[in-house]
Amino acid sequence: MTTPHDEKPSTPGLTEGERDYVNRVAEHYRDTDKMAWEHGFVIGWMMICDPVEQSAHQLCETLGVSREAVDHIDKLLVPPGVLTRNELPDGEYTLAMSVDVWPKTVQHSMLALPSFHSVMEHGLKVLADAPEERRRRVANMERFFRYLGEELPAVFDRYEPSPSATS
Amino acid sequence: MTTETDQPPSTPGLTEDERSFVHQVAQHYRNTDNMAWNYGYVFGYLMICDPVEQRVSQIVEALGVTRDDVDHVAKLLVTPGVFEKREEPGSDDYWMWLPEHNWPKAVRYSLVNVPKFHDVLKRGLEVLEGASAERRERLVRLEHLYSHLAVEIPAVFDRFERAAAK
Known part of the structure; x- marks a missing residue:
């Protein structure tokens, strides 16, 4: 802060x-x-x-x-x-x-995006009958994370982690 | 921070229904960041x-969390501009809310900055040239990951923006 x-x-x-x-x-x-x-x-x-x-x-x-x-x-x-x-x-x-937790955490949080997107989908169901103003936060996130959840995990399909820094 | 006594x-x-959603958000942050339940519940509720x-006092009442929990979340998410906060004049209570575009904006901003962070890591490897392998290893591993992300992530956003422009 x-x-x-x-x-x-x-x-x-x-x-x-x-x-x-x-x-x-x-x-x-x-x-x-x-x-x-x-x-x-x-x-x-x-x-x-x-x-x-x-x-x-x-x-x-x-x-x-x-x-x-x-x-x-x-x-x-x-x-x-x-x-x-x-x-x-x-x-x-x-x-x-x-040495390896930070890279793993970055990868893990990107691979967890599809599951975060499912949480947002659930949120939209919970707020199905709520007024527009209340739904907008979750609606915006659902849209954004739908795309990232499809794209970012694929980034790691093309990634080969370094086995060791010294090798 | 999670402890053995940490309970939702x-x-x-x-x-x-509200509880089921808020719980799933907290579960997600528990899974990715080992975050304490109470903090994750405040995220989800907002x-x-x-x-x-x-009001903070309303959040405390609705969720059954402590004032300290809400203050911690404020420190964590008001600072980077995800949540916003307004003091209540004449009281130590304050108002907090999530503006509808802020969360995606913050995530997007940190992702598009990935190439810049990669440049910082490369500079670190220059500074540690000649240092022991043990000292360099933290940076070597991070730089390896970010050299990949610095190429891939901007491409993801290019596609996103092209799709959004259609």
Whole structure:
């Protein structure tokens, strides 16, 4: 969420090249989701940090972001499995980006579009006798997801996942 | 976030049919994003509620969810411009609603931006040139997927727009 204090963090622990990349990721999420700079910087850094696993404290120091920003990303990306969280004995936690969950999640959500479309069809039945104003939201989604549900799963018929990055 | 105690809410204000729809929406997000039931119920309810604009207190009552749940969904979907929100002057209640075109618009926007995101990932691989395979692997896998999507997804929308223009 953008706030009046929303600014790019200082990234004291990053090289120029790393900052350039992380900044581009943050710009992307700002553009598509109006995501706060700090949140985008955490996501970008989790994609390229070394070592892969970082404590919340380390993330704050390296990026110059607030603890709340790290906690927010923890809440956002641990449940879908994109980030893995490990508890440390001192009450601290670490985050690490899994190498294959993000690509799988993208694929999974696109393959799930036909089933989302069926949910919208069901919604139209439930609202069969409702006034037009009430039905419009679901009607628009039903139309849009009907098309995507037919097209996007086919995109993966033509896709060969990489067996491993190192091969 | 799902927990062991995570259960679908009681939805005291919904008809059986409404509940069946809202439940299916929540089920979908549970399946794709491991989303907690209460959040998914708020998503689904805002797609079909009557009137379209609802006070937070009304949503809490109709669904049997908590105020925190509604606040979380507001944070999640008002920010990217899917839901809209209006403060109620002189109270901490607010109104939230789903404008009829917003959901498709938001999905479309993030999909047409796929080629740009692919460019960002390519830049990342340049930055990590010479880094260890372990460090590069997250990006290598994502870039592999997005190099495919960056070609395919714009073609899907070209066809959609040509079909819509007919």
